[in-house]
Amino acid sequence: MAERTLLKNARVLACSGDPHERPAAADVLIEDDRIAAVAPGGLDPDPASARIVDLHGATVLPGLGDAHVHISWPLDFVFDHAGIAATPPAEHMLDVAAVMRTFLESGYTTVIGAGVTQPHDDLLARDAIDRGLIPGPRIVPSGPMVAEVGGLGADGELMEVAGTAAELRDIVARQCDTGVRALKLFISGDGVVPEYPSEDVYMNDEMLAAAVAEADRHGAFITVHARGSASVAMAARTGVRIVHHACFLDDDAVKALEARRGDVWVCPGLHYLYAMVNGHAEPWGMTPERIEASGYPRELRSQIEGMAMLRDAGIAILSGGDFGHQWTRHGTYAAELRRDTSSWRA
Numbered sequence: 300m301a302e303r304t305l306l307k308n309a310r311v312l313a314c315s316g317d318p319h320e321r322p323a324a325a326d327v328l329i330e331d332d333r334i335a336a337v338a339p340g341g342l343d344p345d346p347a348s349a350r351i352v353d354l355h356g357a358t359v360l361p362g363l364g365d366a367h368v369h370i371s372w373p374l375d376f377v378f379d380h381a382g383i384a385a386t387p388p389a390e391h392m393l394d395v396a397a398v399m400r401t402f403l404e405s406g407y408t409t410v411i412g413a414g415v416t417q418p419h420d421d422l423l424a425r426d427a428i429d430r431g432l433i434p435g436p437r438i439v440p441s442g443p444m445v446a447e448v449g450g451l452g453a454d455g456e457l458m459e460v461a462g463t464a465a466e467l468r469d470i471v472a473r474q475c476d477t478g479v480r481a482l483k484l485f486i487s488g489d490g491v492v493p494e495y496p497s498e499d500v501y502m503n504d505e506m507l508a509a510a511v512a513e514a515d516r517h518g519a520f521i522t523v524h525a526r527g528s529a530s531v532a533m534a535a536r537t538g539v540r541i542v543h544h545a546c547f548l549d550d551d552a553v554k555a556l557e558a559r560r561g562d563v564w565v566c567p568g569l570h571y572l573y574a575m576v577n578g579h580a581e582p583w584g585m586t587p588e589r590i591e592a593s594g595y596p597r598e599l600r601s602q603i604e605g606m607a608m609l610r611d612a613g614i615a616i617l618s619g620g621d622f623g624h625q626w627t628r629h630g631t632y633a634a635e636l637r638r639d640t641s642s643w644r645a
Contacts, residue, residue: 301330301331302330302331302350303328303329303330303335303344303348303349303350304329304349304350304351304352305326305327305328305342305344305349305350305351305352306326306327306328306329306352306354306359307326307341307342307351307352307353307354308324308326308353308354308355308356309324309325309326309354309357309358309359310322310323310324310325310354310356310357310358310359311323311324311325311327311337311358311359311360312358312359312360313337313360313361314360314361322358323339324339325337325338325341326338326341326342327359328342328344328349360406362406362407362409362436363405363406363407363408363618363632363633363636364407364408364409364410364617365402365407365409365410365411365618365619365620365622365632365635366410366411366541366564366617366618366619367411367413367543367566367568367617367619367620367621368402368410368411368413368619368622369412369413369414369415369416369621369622370395370398370399370402370410370412370415370420370421370424370438371383371391371395371415371416371417371420372398372416372623372624372629373391373394373395373397373398373623374394374398374401374628374629374630375625376624376625377583377624377625378583378584378624380416380457381456381457383417384416384417384456384457386417388417391417391420392420392423395420395423395424396424396427396433396435398623398629399424399428399433399434399435399436400434400435401629401630402435402436402632403434403435403436404434405630405632405633406633407436407632408436408437409436409437409438409439410436410437410438410439411439411441411522411541411619412438412439412440412441412442412479412481412483413441413444413481413483413522413543413619413621414441414442414443414444414458415441415442416457418442418443419442421438421440421441421479422440422442422478422479424438424440425437425438425440425478439480439481440478440479440480440481441479441480441481441482441483441522442474442477442479442482443457443458443459444457444458444459444483444484444485444524445458445459445460445461445467445470445471445483445484445485446458446459446460446461446484446501447460447461447462447485447486447501447502447506448460448461448462449501450485450488450495450499450501450502451487451488451489451492451495451499451501452485458485461502461506463506464505464506464508464509465509467484467502467506467509467510468509468510468512468513471509471510471513471514471517471519472513475513475514475517475518475519479519480518480519480520481519481520481522481541482510482514482519482520482521482522483521483522483523483524483543484502484507484510484521484523484524485501485523485524486500486501486502486507486523486524486525486530486533486534487499487500487501487523487524487525487526487527487530487544488501488526488527489524489526490526490592490594490595490598491575491589491593491595493592493593496594497526497527497546497547497594497598498526498527498528498529499527499530500527500529500530500533501530502533503533504533504536504537507521507523507533507534507537507538507539508537508538511537511538511539512538515538520540520541521538521540522540522541522542522543522566523539523541523542523543524543524544525542525543525544525545526544526545526546526547526598527546527547528547528548528549528551528552529552531545531547531548531552531555531556532551532555532556534563535552535555535556535558535559535563536555536558536559538559540563540564541563541564541565541566542556542563542564542565542566543566543567543568543619543621544566544567544568544602545565545567545602545605546567546572546599546601546605547598547601547602548601548604548605553608553609553614556609556612557612557613557614560612560613560614560615561615563614563615564614564615564616564617565609565614565616565617566617566618566619567605567606567616568619568620568621568635569602569606569620569635569638570620570622570627570634570635570637570638571620571621571622571624571627572595572598572599573599573638574626574634575590575593575595575626576590576595576596576599578590579626579627580624580625580626582625583624583625583626585626618635618636619635620632620634620635622635
């Protein structure tokens with residue numbers, strides 16, 4: 300017999316995509332791990348046949364998803380990536396388990412990896428969750444991020460490094476063979492590291508196309524760190540599935556994305572920029588001078604304008620917040636959803 304749970308006196312938000320949708324009073328019947336009924340008029344089952352939970356008007360909505368997740372970053376993470384990489388693996392996996400539980404308890408039931416600090420973090424966490432050993436969301440696992448020779452991350456301490464299309468194809472194949480399904484490449488700089496400006500472009504069409512083809516062969520897909528317009532356009536025309544950041548957009552980049560509409564998603568990470576520009580990171584050394592030198596205030600203004608361009612072009616936008624720093628703490632993931640550009644003052 301199926302285990303039944305009835306959620307009484309709920310306000311149900313179906314997240315149908317209708318911008319005018321509002322929560323509606325209803326009861327929700329769950330059988331085993333599936334929703335069996337949503338009853339606006341309420342349900343009155345035999346109390347012996349179902350566990351009844353009175354929500355007293357609390358809102359019920361589908362599980363949330365985050366498409367830009369670094370589960371390697373522990374709850375007390377600041378900006379010490381090398382320190383995390385050097386943490387003993389057993390100790391580190393306890394931190395990873397705590398992050399996974401935090402995502403689930405925050406209402407997130409699916410996450411897409413965007414790069415790990417220790418090579419098998421996503422894979423080990425996914426397997427432990429699937430076995431019921433730890434609580435956590437469904438994970439689309441990533442592996443170590445990938446940089447180009449001479450680009451951001453090319454020191455090889457935290458990322459794998461490729462110099463040619465053939466080398467990049469080999470890295471993709473090797474990661475996919477371990478079970479990785481979302482491979483993240485760095486194809487632009489990041490102004491927070493001044494010697495690698497956000498408008499820099501790394502890799503080329505041949506390299507990206509080779510990576511996309513190899514990932515497709517394994518049932519995986521490519522995501523990219525791409526802040527500047529030229530890197531975004533390159534990602535779109537070569538078959539990349541998820542474009543992270545896309546802070547600077549021009550007509551060429553938007554047209555390239557529009558040509559792949561329905562097969563490419565932009566994941567801006569709005570809250571991260573907002574928090575940095577508005578001083579949330581200052582207690583951890585991100586001084587106003589450093590933020591100004593990074594160009595982030597200009598990036599935030601540009602990203603606000605770019606979001607309107609994406610909406611007008613019908614480009615699908617994913618929520619994903621790059622959370623885990625102390626100024627974007629684990630457990631505050633819904634802040635990404637609150638960043639309504641119409642109310643911003645950049």
